[in-house]
Amino acid sequence: MKIALDAMGGDQGPELLIDGALRALRRNKELSIVLLGPEDLLKERIAQCVDSGNVAGRLLIEHAPETVTMEESPVEAIRKKKDSTIMRGFDLVKNGQADAVVSAGHSGATMAAAIRKLGRLEGVSRPGIASLFPTRKTPVMLMDIGANVDCRPQHLFQFAVMASSCCALLQNKKSPRVGLLSIGSEPGKGNALIKETHELLRQSNLNFVGNVEGRDVYGGELDVVVCDGFVGNISLKISEGLAEAAMQMLKDEIMKSLRAKIGYLLIRKAFTAFRKRVDYAEYGGAPLLGINGIGIICHGSSSSVAICNAIGEAAKLVENKVNDSIVKSLRQYITA
């Protein structure tokens, strides 16, 4: 199996991404990784890395001289930068030279490049992005988190089918519990979009538990939560913002007394473990679902462990043929 990794994406430079790749190679002996980026630069950076697991033979380079910056519009970026890491990555998948792409770069451009190069899966109206949110129990997959802002019921319904298939594979769940994000658990609660989607989901053979509220996202009793990309993106960003602000406020309070400062020294290890548990950047990546291939978007501030996890996720989705499973699930409803 061969995974292409955008070595120029992410906020922290190629060293961290190469480190993530080496970790993934040590973990999975069946894997090769193609680093996407300027050849000379990557050769130089790889030479600086310590190859503790003797895995460099499985680390390849694909020359991609251009990088999409975070300020660019996705449409402009894929039109003008044909030799960017992201575009070259999906070229490799299209030509059968790689099985999946992982990028911590511009998520909009990655999605646009994936659709342009690979097209949509049979039966899919709108591909979307599925992201894992931490909970006290197992993580919950929210879809869509930003690719589709104005949705129709059929789109949300397809998100449910796709995320359910993906979640079943990634978390080895036979029948993931699917909730529809609304403002009350009763079937009649929500806006027009939600009311119609509720009906579609109720009539399906998905394990639909009904409408769920914002509170339930972090409750740990759900596997998949369905929403449009506008609501999903705001849910994700508001969670990140709250987590950060709360940490700062707690720090402010601790700094007010010596006693609390000493307490903090004793508690620090638990704190670090906690931060890791709630840090979105640690949760591997967000799969692009609905494209005719495998692509995973990582948070820009991902650690090398998160990059390694995302590569592992990509391999799992390739190996288990997630797209076959999605097409099969969707076909039930089209022929029905």
Next chain:
Amino acid sequence: MKIALDAMGGDQGPELLIDGALRALRRNKELSIVLLGPEDLLKERIAQCVDSGNVAGRLLIEHAPETVTMEESPVEAIRKKKDSTIMRGFDLVKNGQADAVVSAGHSGATMAAAIRKLGRLEGVSRPGIASLFPTRKTPVMLMDIGANVDCRPQHLFQFAVMASSCCALLQNKKSPRVGLLSIGSEPGKGNALIKETHELLRQSNLNFVGNVEGRDVYGGELDVVVCDGFVGNISLKISEGLAEAAMQMLKDEIMKSLRAKIGYLLIRKAFTAFRKRVDYAEYGGAPLLGINGIGIICHGSSSSVAICNAIGEAAKLVENKVNDSIVKSLRQYITA
């Protein structure tokens, strides 16, 4: 000034609400409070309270034998229970026997009763609920948090005008900074509703800072954030859910080692202060804006301090004639 308090609302029974009323009376000598509820029951409960500030003379009772339960639909509740605490409260305001209503009960029914009894303010298409969110700096007011699920640009625009007027009074801000909740700060980002609303806000004389993202809600750089009631309710509930889950996860980590447990004992005071800072239930109440009168909804789990704060808020809005200010602001745009 006379504020009516729903003594049967809230999760914790009338004692806590009466305690909140007594606190408010001790704090403000100009105030009278009318408790709404079954007369005999309230008399009995008041007799059990210690009137440390000698304020009981300003604590009145209005007999309201019925209570709306959380399970009832707002429409049913106001149709069938004409003698409920909520309906009697707005009757008092309508008849000039009270200046405002505060309730920690059923928020949908409270909003419905307010519209039914008092009607909408001149120029207002849709009244809504404005709620304060804690940040590291001053709290930010989000509107709407649940009253209106399917909105048009004009509705969101009016929310901005109303919340800006209210925020200016409650927080003594001359020109509150208003952001429009979207999925990117650029004017073109967001769904169709947001793009059109952006234009309306840009052309207004509000202090409009542009689109803001979910992350910015807790950043402390905004005074008002505008969104529809669907997005606002999910933002509020997801925040509450995350805060609760994060606390649990941190506790889990602390319980894993003796060292951390000891640290926790030293840090506990800072922790309690922090919890109070991020607890929505502590932030007074959420004003109903756009109705022809003053109404404030409190969280069901409000403490007596929060109830006291909400009563203070209501008094401030009455005293400063928030509705005159809203009508005046809206009139600018109607005649323009």
